[in-house]
Amino acid sequence: MKNFFRKGEQGTGTTNSSKSSGLNRRKNMKRLGGGGLSLQTFANMKSQNSHYNPAQIKKQKEFYKNAKYVSKFRKSMKQQNFHNKDETGESSSKVDDDGDDDKQKVKSNKRIGVEEVYKQTREEMEKARMEREAEIKAKKEAKAEAEAKRKLAKGKMMRKTQHGQPVMKYRIEHLLEQIKKSNNGGSSTA
Secondary structure: OOOOOOHHHOOOOOOOHHHHHHHHHHHHHHHHOOOOOOHHHHHHHHHOOOOOOHHHHHHHHHHHHHHHHHHHHHHHHHHHHHHHHHHHOOOOOOOOOOOHHHHHHHHHHHHHHHHHHHHHHHHHHHHHHHHHHHHHHHHHHHHHHHHHHHHHHHHHHOOEOOOOOEOHHHHHHHHHHHHHHHHHHHOOOO
16 A cells, blocks of 8 residues: 555545646647746737647747758759769850850760660669569479478378378388488498
């Protein structure tokens, strides 16, 4: 009975229900992101006819956070594209009237080269996948075949006569096969 009551309430007859409500309050505060509003702030919010919704505020914060990440990502992609253009010698600021055809040829050649590389890598990946699938299929077939043999052998070994005696014919055949295998595999010089 000593552990049933809290330390200061041993004779009062109350249980730990107030303790669990304290846990719920803490969980709610953690979920909503803070300790709540002061009485003054709450009164001001009510007087302004605005609707205070902690869940909505939390969603807004998350939205702005995600927007910041997206903008950072876009900036980095833009910089990468800019650097890639500078490395290849193409720049939007450099425009020559007589060199337009050459640039288009270079662009098309690069595009073709990239497409060829993509196709080649794709074909290699496809071949590797097909080989893996063939190996897996062969292993599965071998496993199924071995399992069928074992099942058949077990069925023969477990056979019994009408009187419940084991059928010795199959057991002796099995022993003879094992002896033949050991003689053929162990010493083939006779």
